[in-house]
């Protein structure tokens with residue numbers, strides 16, 4: 001069982017020490033990690049794991065029955081034995097871009113819910129561009145301009161982004177309809193990790209995020225395509241992500 005140390009609010013930590021639980025040619029399992037494993041529409045972190053006598057480049061991270069597997073792209077030296085202390089270094093620029101993108105996704109999803117009563121049916125963030133599927137939705141160019149400018153107005157307000165565990169009952173009572181698929185989260189998950197943008201939005205989410213909206217830069221909507229009856233996909237990017 002790997003402890004997810006980036007939760008609930010340590011998503012700015014990118015260097016850490018941990019102990020090897022298992023190492024194979026394909027992956028390393030640690031007792032705890034700050035690497036984000038792919039999930040919830042957010043890709044995995046990249047980085048390196050170093051130990052006395054070797055190091056591994058990590059280019060994929062995924063959950064497997066409560067363990068987090070750090071996938072090895074290439075390795076120098078010998079595999080570390082179980083019990084070895086290692087240093088993990090998360091690719092900071094990639095993490096930062098993914099955190100900013102994921103937070104921007106919350107902003108755009110909120111704006112669209114408030115203005116068009118369309119919910120987020122799916123989303124996928126990347127380090128350089130992101131997409132959100134809205135339902136029911138049929139946006140024209142004027143709508144897209146409006147969504148973009150309202151999102152940027154929210155970002156300029158520079159609200160704080162609070163990440164913390166809250167009792168499930170409290171989250172269920174307070175989350176706005178259309179901002180959470182609580183039925184998708186197994187009943188035993190309690191408390192829930194929530195991401196709350198002060199005075200603006202709150203929803204349960206397990207990803208990494210910025211600490212305030214001012215970090216996001218400017219949202220630019222790149223494209224909008226129909227993904228079937230009543231579903232529109234908006235693609236956007238942020239200034240400063242390359």
Ligand SMILES: [Zn+2]
Pocket residue numbers: 102103106195205206207208209
């Ligand atoms: Zn999120």
